[in-house]
Amino acid sequence: MWKVGFQTVLAPVLTALLYLLIFSHVLAQHVEVYPGVHYTAFLIPGLMMMAMLQNAFANSSSSLIQSKITGNIVFVLLAPIAYW
Numbered sequence: 001m002w003k004v005g006f007q008t009v010l011a012p013v014l015t016a017l018l019y020l021l022i023f024s025h026v027l028a029q030h031v032e033v034y035p036g037v038h039y040t041a042f043l044i045p046g047l048m049m050m051a052m053l054q055n056a057f058a059n060s061s062s063s064l065i066q067s068k069i070t071g072n073i074v075f076v077l078l079a080p081i082a083y084w
Contacts, residue, residue, distance in 0.1 A: 012051040019050075
């Protein structure tokens, strides 16, 4: 995980910061989520969860696709489940 630090840590952080800058700049003046809650304070937790979930799915799916391409995804065929 840490050998590909840019795509594991820096890319999601950069993506979330870009979303935060764009959406907070464009919509902060026009949207009031709750009385007394600033739009940026509402946006930050959602962007954090989006980055974490997106990174979790991207890392696991890329490992599965790489195993499929290289031909060593035999463990999927060993499951005791009928093909239908």
